[in-house]
Amino acid sequence: MASTYTPLGVEKMTTGENAGTWGTKTNTNLQIIEQIAGGYIEVDINGGAQTTTLSVSDGSTGAALAHRVIAFTGAITGNQIVTIPLDVQTFYIVRNSTSGAYTVQFKYVSGSGSSVTFSATDKGTKILYVGGAADDSTNPNIVDLFADASDITLSNNNALLFNDADDSAAVGFKAPATVTGAVTWTLPAADAASSGYALTSNASGTLSWTEAGVSASAVIGKSIAMSMIFG
Numbered sequence: 013m014a015s016t017y018t019p020l021g022v023e024k025m026t027t028g029e030n031a032g033t034w035g036t037k038t039n040t041n042l043q044i045i046e047q048i049a050g051g052y053i054e055v056d057i058n059g060g061a062q063t064t065t066l067s068v069s070d071g072s073t074g075a076a077l078a079h080r081v082i083a084f085t086g087a088i089t090g091n092q093i094v095t096i097p098l099d100v101q102t103f104y105i106v107r108n109s110t111s112g113a114y115t116v117q118f119k120y121v122s123g124s125g126s127s128v129t130f131s132a133t134d135k136g137t138k139i140l141y142v143g144g145a146a147d148d149s150t151n152p153n154i155v156d157l158f159a160d161a162s163d164i165t166l167s168n169n170n171a172l173l174f175n176d177a178d179d180s181a182a183v184g185f186k187a188p189a190t191v192t193g194a195v196t197w198t199l200p201a202a203d204a205a206s207s208g209y210a211l212t213s214n215a216s217g218t219l220s221w222t223e224a225g226v227s228a229s230a231v232i233g234k235s236i237a238m239s240m241i242f243g
Contacts, residue, residue: 101144
């Protein structure tokens with residue numbers, strides 16, 4: 013009985029097979045597993061609108077889809093699609109390192125399952141769960157873990173930091189050491205109408221812009237007065 017292969021190319025040898033080459037094949041399998049666990053590869057997708065197929069390489073190293081981290085590179089002049097076979101089941105760290113203001117979609121080769129698309133201006137990194145046949149044999153899904161996640165919680169009074177351009181300093185926010193009651197603030201939908209406004213709360217978690225030094229009741233009173241005068 014001949015060898016069979018996993019969806020990512022690892023060779024499954026049968027008993028008594030490959031006499032004299034078992035060691036070499038096992039070493040190759042271990043290299044493939046190492047790629048899958050933490051390998052990095054760049055895939056050049058330069059050019060106009062097109063579909064790039066990532067294929068499995070049975071019993072051989074080097075297949076792009078058998079790497080943990082995939083970076084798409086190249087100057088693109090049209091929207092790109094990158095596909096993987098239906099039976100691939102893993103997770104990827106995918107970076108869009110292309111130049112050019114066009115989308116890059118990562119999807120299964122067929123089916124109506126969900127896919128993930130980098131917008132024309134998104135040159136970032138995504139962590140993707142790739143469901144494969146275990147998810148759905150004909151319409152498997154690819155899920156952006158952070159886009160599909162719920163709230164993000166920082167534990168132990170840790171701060172949320174924003175580094176400057178050279179990472180030499182940061183600004184940030186953190187919760188006080190003791191919080192008596194949970195609260196989530198909802199930000200305004202747009203920026204303040206003019207300079208000098210401050211964020212104020214309605215005491216129910218909704219923030220809005222208020223002219224600095226002026227109370228919300230004063231603003232409402234002023235609005236009513238103006239309405240009475242001018243109609």
